[in-house]
Amino acid sequence: MKxxxxxxxxxxxxxxxxxxxxxxxxxxxAGEVVVYNWGEYIDPDTIDLFEKETGIKVVYDEFETxxxxxxxxxxxxxxxxxxxxxxxxxxxxxxNGLLQEIDREKIPNSKNIGQQYYDNATxxxxxxxxxxxxxxxxxxxxxxxxxxxxxxxxxxxxxNEKYADSILMQDSVRDAFxxxxxxxxxxxxxxxxxxxxxxxxxxxxxKPLVQAYVVDQVRDxxxxxxxxxxxxxxxxxxxxxxENPDLEYVIPKEGTNVWIDCWVIPKNAKNVENAEKFIDFMxxxxxxxxxxxxxxxxxxxxxxxxxxxDEEIKNSExxxxxxxxxxxxxxxxxxGDDGDELYNELWKEIKxx
Amino acid sequence: MRRTKALKKMLGLxxxxxxxxxxxxxxxxxxxxGLTDRSGSLTFENIAAIVQAEHAKALFYALFLALxxxxxxxxxxxxxxxxxxxxxxxxxxxxILIFILPMWMNFLLRxxxxxxxxxxxxxxxxxxxxxxxxxxxxINTPHAIIxxxxxxxxxxxxxxxxxxxSKIDRSIVNAAEDLGANGPQILLRIYLPLSVPGIISGITxxxxxxxxxxxxxxxxxxxxxxLIGNVIEEEFTLTSNWNLGSGLSIVLMLFIIFNMxxxxxxxxxxxxxxx
Amino acid sequence: xxxxxxxxxxxxxxxxxxxxxxxxxxxLSFNKSxxxxxxxxxxxxxxxxxxRNEALMGALWNTLLIALAASVISTLIGTVAAIAxxxxxxxxxxxxxxxxxxxxxNAEIVxxxxxxxxxxxxxxxxxxxxxxxxxxxxCIPYVILSVMPRLRSLNPYTYEAALDLGASPxxxxxxxxxxxxxxxxxxxxxxxxxxxxxxxxxxHFTKGAGVDTLSTKIYTEVKKGxxxxxxxxxxxxxxxxxxxxxxxxxxxxxxxxx
Numbered sequence: 001m002k003x004x005x006x007x008x009x010x011x012x013x014x015x016x017x018x019x020x021x022x023x024x025x026x027x028x029x030a031g032e033v034v035v036y037n038w039g040e041y042i043d044p045d046t047i048d049l050f051e052k053e054t055g056i057k058v059v060y061d062e063f064e065t066x067x068x069x070x071x072x073x074x075x076x077x078x079x080x081x082x083x084x085x086x087x088x089x090x091x092x093x094x095x096n097g098l099l100q101e102i103d104r105e106k107i108p109n110s111k112n113i114g115q116q117y118y119d120n121a122t123x124x125x126x127x128x129x130x131x132x133x134x135x136x137x138x139x140x141x142x143x144x145x146x147x148x149x150x151x152x153x154x155x156x157x158x159x160n161e162k163y164a165d166s167i168l169m170q171d172s173v174r175d176a177f178x179x180x181x182x183x184x185x186x187x188x189x190x191x192x193x194x195x196x197x198x199x200x201x202x203x204x205x206x207k208p209l210v211q212a213y214v215v216d217q218v219r220d221x222x223x224x225x226x227x228x229x230x231x232x233x234x235x236x237x238x239x240x241x242x243e244n245p246d247l248e249y250v251i252p253k254e255g256t257n258v259w260i261d262c263w264v265i266p267k268n269a270k271n272v273e274n275a276e277k278f279i280d281f282m283x284x285x286x287x288x289x290x291x292x293x294x295x296x297x298x299x300x301x302x303x304x305x306x307x308x309x310d311e312e313i314k315n316s317e318x319x320x321x322x323x324x325x326x327x328x329x330x331x332x333x334x335x336g337d338d339g340d341e342l343y344n345e346l347w348k349e350i351k352x353x
Numbered sequence: 354m355r356r357t358k359a360l361k362k363m364l365g366l367x368x369x370x371x372x373x374x375x376x377x378x379x380x381x382x383x384x385x386x387g388l389t390d391r392s393g394s395l396t397f398e399n400i401a402a403i404v405q406a407e408h409a410k411a412l413f414y415a416l417f418l419a420l421x422x423x424x425x426x427x428x429x430x431x432x433x434x435x436x437x438x439x440x441x442x443x444x445x446x447x448x449i450l451i452f453i454l455p456m457w458m459n460f461l462l463r464x465x466x467x468x469x470x471x472x473x474x475x476x477x478x479x480x481x482x483x484x485x486x487x488x489x490x491x492i493n494t495p496h497a498i499i500x501x502x503x504x505x506x507x508x509x510x511x512x513x514x515x516x517x518x519s520k521i522d523r524s525i526v527n528a529a530e531d532l533g534a535n536g537p538q539i540l541l542r543i544y545l546p547l548s549v550p551g552i553i554s555g556i557t558x559x560x561x562x563x564x565x566x567x568x569x570x571x572x573x574x575x576x577x578x579x580l581i582g583n584v585i586e587e588e589f590t591l592t593s594n595w596n597l598g599s600g601l602s603i604v605l606m607l608f609i610i611f612n613m614x615x616x617x618x619x620x621x622x623x624x625x626x627x628x
Numbered sequence: 629x630x631x632x633x634x635x636x637x638x639x640x641x642x643x644x645x646x647x648x649x650x651x652x653x654x655x656l657s658f659n660k661s662x663x664x665x666x667x668x669x670x671x672x673x674x675x676x677x678x679x680r681n682e683a684l685m686g687a688l689w690n691t692l693l694i695a696l697a698a699s700v701i702s703t704l705i706g707t708v709a710a711i712a713x714x715x716x717x718x719x720x721x722x723x724x725x726x727x728x729x730x731x732x733x734n735a736e737i738v739x740x741x742x743x744x745x746x747x748x749x750x751x752x753x754x755x756x757x758x759x760x761x762x763x764x765x766x767c768i769p770y771v772i773l774s775v776m777p778r779l780r781s782l783n784p785y786t787y788e789a790a791l792d793l794g795a796s797p798x799x800x801x802x803x804x805x806x807x808x809x810x811x812x813x814x815x816x817x818x819x820x821x822x823x824x825x826x827x828x829x830x831x832h833f834t835k836g837a838g839v840d841t842l843s844t845k846i847y848t849e850v851k852k853g854x855x856x857x858x859x860x861x862x863x864x865x866x867x868x869x870x871x872x873x874x875x876x877x878x879x880x881x882x883x884x885x886x
Binding site (some may be wrong): 065068070071123171172173207210211212213214221224225226309337340341344348349351352 | 371391399406407408410411472474492493571572575576577579583584587588589590591592593594
């Protein structure tokens, strides 16, 4: 009798297999390039275009966070040719000798990237030797105009008791501490115990007001009017505004984090030449534009911005803020194992209270 | 006869080899990391770290929530298994699949769907306000975590219990009825004792994953409550402190030992009638 | 009479509890808006897009392939192992069952990373094969834990009677014991299949580049928001299985003895 269950399961799988089979075609090519990128962080068309133009086969792999990417690269389970980590992680990979220097001569399109982004990148990649910027953005406050009647221009609003149970904080150590440290006028890369303790106490005081600590859920919760104020990445702001016009994005006056995700080539890469071709292709104005339109995260590619038809987005303060207008913008750097541990200890105290 | 007995023992060989290679060797690695520090020298600090206020609290909270969730699962699943058992036999496989089918939707998607249902502006509150009833406030509380645990692990309790109940010989129940036993007596004297192995399996399969979960507390608890699973996960994914993460995992293994003792106690009854 | 009604109500309540989120997902698959938080009108667009999404289709293929292979293999190994474990001394049994619980108890990330390190040190090539090995590993305990209770409450006399009547031990097992164990084996198989479909973390650490399952696809999508195509795919899977279930259940029973 119970054979039936197996039969049903097997039949169901077979039917689904039959239904969808023949979709995955494989083509052989002379060379290949193994790319490791964030999920949903590229327009799939650009990969097809690259394959068609160069004949190089792209083996494309995705990761969810910098931290799940790192052990895989470090252990060498799979050998990647191009990776796209964030600033502080690039810093860590450089310090731990996992990356090789990139010869910008071989990537002519890398000149399309604005100089100010290279300058920002020196914070984690001194001398711009390892990384070519791909996407960037700021962290700021997203609020609902119909639910918040105070002026929003400072991180202080996140401590306003009027909005208790309606505030969304980022569920990540560095971003949470960035908010508290910046609010008090400190560097977000500080290792000063007094500054950190002060930040910890502030975050503890804030906890009763916080509805939830979330990462990607800010987006949906803000669109659905579930909360009135949230800490969010600028790349999400354009999308959330499109879905809910009541939302407004602000970079607080105390300064914030400017993050940059860059292309890097790991030291053990097998197809360095193809990796260079891939990065070069991604730096081409038209390709960068395609990617920008697909993922809506700001592109550092000046050529791509020039190609933008939509004046509104071209001059959007969210997509392309004039960074010189803001003070105290910083980029995360890797704090070392001990530094990470210190932050994490304090964060655990906050979360477990 | 002796030869067949030796043969039967040999049957376990593939599994023993498998568990040696894929369970014990990786376990050895966990112990290696748990008992060393970053520089690789021997230390017990990572294990002793469990007494730190935050870790101990996270552990007790996880134990507390997992216990409640397991108890609720048991209370819901036992009557369910009894009911399923009385249904027409030809619909059994159908019924079982009905209970497992929701789990074929991705875990993350299901949990996100619960968010949509439970949120302040969610579906359930929408229905409640339509009926002019007061809204519920469950999301981002421990109640939501328990609900998530019960929802996700209930089938793991239903199936083993149902399995052992359906194995009970009808004639025993009939005999008891003939001798004048009433419903509660039959339940307490026949069904309950004879389904103990299933209950133990069910408790193991619900309690253990509930104890170590981190996704549920993140998505439904709003990350405001730190469970031991979250701590371990973050030691690996955020701090990259594999040593501390492994050390705390070793502490969790105490519960395996506890579980071993539990099943050993109840194994006595099974002793008499194994093949 | 009241009793049967009560039973039915109870059953229906539990089913509502189990299927409410599934229903939500199905509704979301017809939502014109990309976000789950807003209803933007009815559309079938996501279904059309789904069939053009090669990456998702490839991931589905991998998922089913791995789940089927892992559950079949772990059911075989696990069932045989459960029988063998019953023949161990009590002490031996306790130890082996304790070890069996380890993959269930260990945080998934611990299992994932330790398996990755193991595969590296033995020079495995990362790909579908390594995922399969890992999945079999964490599926076996569920099979053993499902078969064990059934074995424990097995009536040994039927089997002995068969032997007394001249059946060979193997014949006795195939004809007497295995059919008795079948419900346990079946639910073990189902659980293994389910666990395999659902796993993300262990798969993440044991997969090779470019090899994806539905879970790894879905989790990597989280950062940019889950695409409604995924809801559409889930709905199709769900409806396919449900329709099959109903069809098979409706079909006249032939040769069903139990």
